[in-house]
Amino acid sequence: MASILCPSLTIVTSYASRNEPKLVCKLTAVTGNSHSPLWFSCTRPGNSARNHFLLKSSNGLPLNAVSSNDVGLAGSSTAKEDGKPQPLEGPFPFPDSECTGSNLSITVVGASGDLAKKKIFPALFALFYEDWLPKNFLVFGFARTKMTDEELRNMISKTLTCRIDTRENCQDKMDQFLKRCFYHSGQYNSEDHFSELGSKLREKEGGKLSNRLFYLSIPPNIFVDVVRCASLKASSKDGWTRVIVEKPFGRDSESSSELTKSLKQHLTEDQIFRIDHYLGKELVENLSVLRFSNLVFEPLWSRNYIRNVQIIFSEDFGTEGRGGYFDHYGIIRDIMQNHLLQILALFAMETPVSLAAEDIRNEKVKVLRSMRPLELENVVVGQYKGHSKGGKSHPAYTDDPTVPKGSLTPTFAAAALFIDNARWDGVPFLMKAGKALHTKRAEIRVQFRHVPGNLYKRNFGTDLDKATNELVLRVQPDEAIYLKINNKVPGLGMRLDRSDLNLLFRARYPREIPDAYERLLLDAIEGERRLFIRSDELDAAWALFTPLLKEIENKKIAPELYPYGSRGPVGAHYLAARHNVRWGDLGED
Ligand SMILES: NC(=O)C1=CN([C@@H]2O[C@H](COP(=O)(O)OP(=O)(O)OC[C@H]3O[C@@H](n4cnc5c(N)ncnc54)[C@H](OP(=O)(O)O)[C@@H]3O)[C@@H](O)[C@H]2O)C=CC1
Numbered sequence: 001m002a003s004i005l006c007p008s009l010t011i012v013t014s015y016a017s018r019n020e021p022k023l024v025c026k027l028t029a030v031t032g033n034s035h036s037p038l039w040f041s042c043t044r045p046g047n048s049a050r051n052h053f054l055l056k057s058s059n060g061l062p063l064n065a066v067s068s069n070d071v072g073l074a075g076s077s078t079a080k081e082d083g084k085p086q087p088l089e090g091p092f093p094f095p096d097s098e099c100t101g102s103n104l105s106i107t108v109v110g111a112s113g114d115l116a117k118k119k120i121f122p123a124l125f126a127l128f129y130e131d132w133l134p135k136n137f138l139v140f141g142f143a144r145t146k147m148t149d150e151e152l153r154n155m156i157s158k159t160l161t162c163r164i165d166t167r168e169n170c171q172d173k174m175d176q177f178l179k180r181c182f183y184h185s186g187q188y189n190s191e192d193h194f195s196e197l198g199s200k201l202r203e204k205e206g207g208k209l210s211n212r213l214f215y216l217s218i219p220p221n222i223f224v225d226v227v228r229c230a231s232l233k234a235s236s237k238d239g240w241t242r243v244i245v246e247k248p249f250g251r252d253s254e255s256s257s258e259l260t261k262s263l264k265q266h267l268t269e270d271q272i273f274r275i276d277h278y279l280g281k282e283l284v285e286n287l288s289v290l291r292f293s294n295l296v297f298e299p300l301w302s303r304n305y306i307r308n309v310q311i312i313f314s315e316d317f318g319t320e321g322r323g324g325y326f327d328h329y330g331i332i333r334d335i336m337q338n339h340l341l342q343i344l345a346l347f348a349m350e351t352p353v354s355l356a357a358e359d360i361r362n363e364k365v366k367v368l369r370s371m372r373p374l375e376l377e378n379v380v381v382g383q384y385k386g387h388s389k390g391g392k393s394h395p396a397y398t399d400d401p402t403v404p405k406g407s408l409t410p411t412f413a414a415a416a417l418f419i420d421n422a423r424w425d426g427v428p429f430l431m432k433a434g435k436a437l438h439t440k441r442a443e444i445r446v447q448f449r450h451v452p453g454n455l456y457k458r459n460f461g462t463d464l465d466k467a468t469n470e471l472v473l474r475v476q477p478d479e480a481i482y483l484k485i486n487n488k489v490p491g492l493g494m495r496l497d498r499s500d501l502n503l504l505f506r507a508r509y510p511r512e513i514p515d516a517y518e519r520l521l522l523d524a525i526e527g528e529r530r531l532f533i534r535s536d537e538l539d540a541a542w543a544l545f546t547p548l549l550k551e552i553e554n555k556k557i558a559p560e561l562y563p564y565g566s567r568g569p570v571g572a573h574y575l576a577a578r579h580n581v582r583w584g585d586l587g588e589d
């Protein structure tokens with residue numbers, strides 16, 4: 001029995017959040033302005049647990065409703081400056097509901113590129129596969145490369161995968177998905193070509209109300225052209241238009257604010273979704289849950305109990321194939337200024353007023369603005385050199401033909417940062433990021449202070465640091481949260497040992513963890529901005545790093561060379577030692 005009473009009852013798009021149990025759908029029926037919650041069984045013919053309508057977004061706003069912030073382009077928006085959720089006032093449009101038959105069109109600009117193939121199309125398919133996309137959706141690829149729809153489908157099909165636990169209908173689902181994929185070839189700065197795209201979108205949308213999402217998976221020098229052409233010629237006339245922008249968002253404060261200014265000539269801030277895919281990673285989402293929903297952590301979350309925090313990123317491969325891009329940016333811009341700094345801000349923020357996007361982003365900005373300017377003496381830079389191991393030889397960074405000979409661009413950096421506020425005064429936040437290291441890993445390590453007057457002091461030997469508790473959030477691979485504690489070795493003597501209280505996600509939750517791009521695409525579709533970067537966050541992040549980057553470049557600081565596949569430059573250890581810190585990842589492979 002289908003129990004969605006669509007046309008006869010005006011139902012606000014207040015959907016059960018994707019984070020809530022899916023078997024119960026809470027619908028809000030509206031008569032005039034009053035909201036009367038109703039409980040519906042969401043059974044549909046041939047239903048499965050995943051076939052439910054998703055009836056409330058996680059920020060409490062009507063899911064997929066066209067917010068007044070979204071409609072139209074710059075100038076026509078009535079967005080409130082503080083970005084607070086708008087009060088719920090009827091009547092509400094239902095742009096993505098089955099009730100209105102409205103349409104969602106997603107255009108991947110740069111569809112022929114690496115990121116599109118590797119991440120975006122597979123993430124869209126995964127969302128479709130798991131029934132997260134609205135009933136009427138279209139995917140368009142746009143790029144200069146000449147391709148037919150069929151060729152695009154063929155290209156995409158090579159990277160689609162199904163969730164392990166529900167493999168049965170995989171091929172069917174792929175076929176259904178690919179039928180919704182189309183391609184248009186054009187120049188990125190041609191209004192005519194975007195006008196053609198707009199016509200094709202209209203034709204496929206079949207006159208339904210349309211919401212349009214553009215994903216800019218292209219080099220940054222063409223962002224503004226695309227936004228101009230798309231907003232003039234291919235934006236939605238009756239629904240929302242949103243644009244996901246990939247990093248890099250400039251390479252310093254000036255270029256970043258120039259980019260923001262140019263984008264805002266065509267879009268309102270609420271239409272711009274600046275993506276940082278680390279914010280979409282499962283364990284980064286879990287950081288706030290761990291802290292704010294467990295009594296045992298939040299009281300310890302300050303200088304009173306935390307000795308230092310380490311945010312570590314390493315890759316066991318070099319810039320293979322991306323040397324040209326990378327040399328213009330370097331590891332500080334590529335990883336630290338965005339991914340690691342975003343994690344730091346989430347880690348260190350005060351409790352937000354609510355989980356609403358603006359409340360969280362307000363707190364993150366405060367952290368970024370409280371940070372002490374980064375000094376060169378608190379930074380170590382490195383670059384990998386060629387190395388042979390086990391009969392295999394690995395090239396140096398400067399062996400990459402797309403990298404200028406003699407390049408000083410860092411492929412490794414370590415930094416000590418400080419937040420000059422009451423909670424974190426004096427606590428070193430150490431960051432380390434590097435390519436071509438011995439392992440691939442991203443983690444957050446929290447080292448706690450020594451136990452005052454520790455009764456077991458003499459059982460630890462001379463190195464009390466080794467006996468302090470350490471909390472580790474392993475973002476990847478093998479997502480885990482573990483806490484290092486001290487315990488007694490069983491037996492008649494009193495020997496102490498260190499063990500892990502270990503939540504290994506793969507063991508506890510056998511289901512595959514969604515890719516970060518799935519979460520972020522879905523959020524953009526839902527209009528949930530919590531995991532996207534607001535322009536003032538971006539300004540604060542650049543304000544912190546720009547003077548340091550300029551100093552490194554002006555002074556032509558030579559990076560310390562480290563062998564491909566090693567643990568990076570020793571300078572990183574001296575830096576940590578100067579702040580009485582020992583890198584927590586040293587003892588682990
Ligand atoms: N690849 C990755 O893992 C990651 C990428 N990013 C960011 O995502 C965006 C896309 O990345 P990626 O897919 O690797 O980029 P690509 O270099 O693969 O470029 C994407 C597409 O843009 C077009 N293009 C490339 N260079 C130019 C140019 N100079 N002028 C005009 N068009 C060009 C090409 O399409 P065509 O020739 O058909 O028009 C290409 O297929 C970039 O901003 C990147 O920084 C961010 C994180 C990770």
Ligand SMILES: O=C1O[C@H](COP(=O)(O)O)[C@@H](O)[C@H](O)[C@H]1O
Pocket residue numbers: 277315334335442
């Ligand atoms: O943004 C980037 O991220 C990737 C690493 O992403 P991950 O999800 O695979 O950890 C990095 O390789 C790339 O240089 C950088 O631009």
